[in-house]
Amino acid sequence: MAHLHIIDRQGQFHTLETAEGWRVMEILRDQKVGIDGLCGGACLCATCHVVVHPEWAGRLPEPRDDELLKLDELPAIEPTSRLSCQIIWSDDLDGLTLTLGDET
Template sequence: MHIKVIDHHGTEHTLEALDGWRVMEVIRDWDVGIKAECGGACACATCHVYIDPEWLDRLAPPNDEEVDRLDDAPLVEAHSRLSCQILMSEDLDGLRLRLAPGSEPEAVAA
């Protein structure tokens, strides 16, 4: 399985993903550049991403906790999600997303 991630500089990366892994973990472990301060606990909004609109209907809807946490993210759009709340599965093979402002690691943001 793979996901396609557009980084903070506009470069698209195709990343190998494993079934059951959080999208945030895939992005972090391939060192594409995502802050993800809480490590997937839905306690921050630093893994905020924009899902390609054609993929939105394939994702489970966000739960109340994710919706509340997105209130803390800058520049939320209709296709905003927290990547820590999306679990990889065969149905999501090829998922395309863009890293959102506010998810940059400190080194990238500087």
């Protein structure tokens, strides 16, 4: 099984089990590491903001325009900020490392 690595808002490191085809937001929400995903993955709320570690940024699909617009509404983002609801898990992402963004 492939794994997702998370650094939570307290700086704690977590290794999570994953499910092929799930949104990363769903994996984070269901394993209760600090993401609520209030809009359920519709790219409407930005409560699932994560920062992709730089070595992974180029390996993910480019964000769509609606994701970029939603990220622009946040008070602080990083160059590799993404909405985890817009990243669909594939076992090719085994080892992906994310840091949870500030709560919105």
